[in-house]
Amino acid sequence: MSKVLVVTSGKGGVGKTTSSASLGAALAKAGQNVVVVDFDVGLRNLDLVMGAERRVVFDLVNVVQGDAKLAQALIRDKRIETLSILPASQTRDKDALTEEGVERIIGELREKFDWIICDSPAGIEKGAMMAMRFADVAVVVTNPEISSVRDSDRIIGMLDSKTRHAETGGKLEKHLLLTRYDPARAARGEMLKVEDVLEILAIPLLGIVPESTEVLTASNLGCPVTLNNPESAPARAYVEAARRLLGEKVEVTTPVERRGLMSRLFGKKALA
Amino acid sequence: MLNEPLKLPKIVIRGRSFMALVVVPEAPLQPWLAALDAQMARSPSFFADRPVIANLSAIDDGGAELGAVLDALAFRELRIVGLEGIDPAALSGTGWERLPKLSQGRDLRSQIADDREVIVPAVAEPDPAAGMIAAPQPGRASLLIDRTVRSGQSIVFDEGDITVIGSVSSGAELIAGGSIHVYGSLRGRAIAGLRTGSTARIFCQKLLAELISIDGIYDLAEHWGDKRHGCAVQIRLERDHLKISPLG
Numbered sequence: 001m002s003k004v005l006v007v008t009s010g011k012g013g014v015g016k017t018t019s020s021a022s023l024g025a026a027l028a029k030a031g032q033n034v035v036v037v038d039f040d041v042g043l044r045n046l047d048l049v050m051g052a053e054r055r056v057v058f059d060l061v062n063v064v065q066g067d068a069k070l071a072q073a074l075i076r077d078k079r080i081e082t083l084s085i086l087p088a089s090q091t092r093d094k095d096a097l098t099e100e101g102v103e104r105i106i107g108e109l110r111e112k113f114d115w116i117i118c119d120s121p122a123g124i125e126k127g128a129m130m131a132m133r134f135a136d137v138a139v140v141v142t143n144p145e146i147s148s149v150r151d152s153d154r155i156i157g158m159l160d161s162k163t164r165h166a167e168t169g170g171k172l173e174k175h176l177l178l179t180r181y182d183p184a185r186a187a188r189g190e191m192l193k194v195e196d197v198l199e200i201l202a203i204p205l206l207g208i209v210p211e212s213t214e215v216l217t218a219s220n221l222g223c224p225v226t227l228n229n230p231e232s233a234p235a236r237a238y239v240e241a242a243r244r245l246l247g248e249k250v251e252v253t254t255p256v257e258r259r260g261l262m263s264r265l266f267g268k269k270a271l272a
Numbered sequence: 273m274l275n276e277p278l279k280l281p282k283i284v285i286r287g288r289s290f291m292a293l294v295v296v297p298e299a300p301l302q303p304w305l306a307a308l309d310a311q312m313a314r315s316p317s318f319f320a321d322r323p324v325i326a327n328l329s330a331i332d333d334g335g336a337e338l339g340a341v342l343d344a345l346a347f348r349e350l351r352i353v354g355l356e357g358i359d360p361a362a363l364s365g366t367g368w369e370r371l372p373k374l375s376q377g378r379d380l381r382s383q384i385a386d387d388r389e390v391i392v393p394a395v396a397e398p399d400p401a402a403g404m405i406a407a408p409q410p411g412r413a414s415l416l417i418d419r420t421v422r423s424g425q426s427i428v429f430d431e432g433d434i435t436v437i438g439s440v441s442s443g444a445e446l447i448a449g450g451s452i453h454v455y456g457s458l459r460g461r462a463i464a465g466l467r468t469g470s471t472a473r474i475f476c477q478k479l480l481a482e483l484i485s486i487d488g489i490y491d492l493a494e495h496w497g498d499k500r501h502g503c504a505v506q507i508r509l510e511r512d513h514l515k516i517s518p519l520g
Binding site: 200 | 419420423424425438439441442443444457459474
């Protein structure tokens with residue numbers, strides 16, 4: 001049974017592409033056949049984040065418009081055999097996507113892969129609509145900030161009304177992935193609390209990914225953080241999120257501030 | 273002592289929006305009027321106490337029958353309060369020339385932009401054959417919403433009360449003919465009393481709203497300050513002021 005998963009958020013810059021790449025790599029590493037599809041036509045990034053930018057010949061728009069076959073456009077990852085990407089076009093815009101074309105491609109991908117991860121563009125316009133249209137599962141990427149939370153709320157409303165599942169009375173699975181969570185700022189009360197975000201959005205929590213320079217380093221190297229440094233805190237958060245997607249019961253832990261050795265040794269004063 | 277200015281009462285002028293029904297007579301007129309009669313026979317109270325706007329653009333051919341059309345509508349006890357689609361000067365000499373021409377109206381259904389979720393049962397699907405608005409469904413004076421109302425969604429229920437089992441998110445709005453009940457946090461806008469007027473109330477478990485309004489009188493979050501913020505409250509209209517009081 002293949003699953004179409006959309007990674008979406010409404011707001012830009014919250015970590016959709018990073019999360020798509022990292023979850024995709026983590027699922028593929030767990031033995032799943034995975035393709036990550038870049039729906040951000042005109043502003044493609046996924047190929048860079050996954051280190052495939054030098055191998056792009058055909059793209060999503062070519063396949064939608066019938067100029068190329070799906071097999072020609074798919075790029076297999078060099079590190080994990082079961083991971084592929086379908087890049088977006090940089091020279092076209094989102095109007096080049098048609099609903100019929102996207103439906104046909106999703107149908108073809110369903111035959112080949114266990115997971116089809118659709119990396120949505122920011123916004124609520126056509127590109128984002130096309131990315132979520134045929135989804136079975138949605139991962140809503142949110143930062144613990146009010147603007148991000150409100151945009152995510154809007155997107156959840158659209159997932160509930162604009163997707164094929166919603167229109168045919170089916171149920172779309174929705175998960176919240178809280179990213180760029182800064183434990184130090186959370187401790188100082190400068191960020192929305194996890195409970196507050198959950199109260200507002202009222203969908204189950206898939207994971208909390210801490211803010212980390214590891215993520216940026218990995219992006220610049222063109223390697224998902226789950227492959228680049230599997231022991232880092234964000235990588236572990238993504239791997240655990242992927243295991244939850246596969247149905248495992250893994251408890252979500254809220255990242256805490258990592259303190260230096262000295263402050264850990266001498267951080268607490270003995271009670272008199 | 274001299275020339276003490278007379279104390280005049282203060283005039284309070286309030287703006288308020290009402291929902292009017294727009295009828296669009298079509299040629300040929302006799303069958304159209306027959307269809308109207310049939311519609312009114314099916315739901316006699318449909319036009320009762322409702323302001324009606326006549327849009328005569330479809331039959332405005334320069335002929336003299338415009339006044340007769342309005343007479344025919346008035347004969348059927350439609351309360352015509354305004355005109356759309358023609359210049360009132362075309363009615364000179366018919367007794368209807370003093371009707372205001374309205375151009376600011378917005379169709380309730382035209383608010384239904386693609387991404388807005390608007391529930392307007394009072395003005396159900398127009399029946400294209402009759403060119404008329406279908407009768408409201410009987411027995412639906414309240415609307416129950418069993419989920420969170422998300423940002424960007426707009427629930428319009430002109431018929432009566434809206435009850436939400438869940439929260440109303442920031443950027444969402446509820447517009448009710450009667451009262452509004454929210455069994456959760458109210459973070460968006462709540463606009464009550466479109467039909468019932470000042471007797472409507474708003475109830476919520478947690479007041480975090482952006483705007484609340486009853487019968488056209490509104491308050492913004494900054495008006496009521498922190499005192500009731502986050503509390504379970506009821507809101508009602510008292511002498512043209514919104515009164516927020518704790519529940520229970």
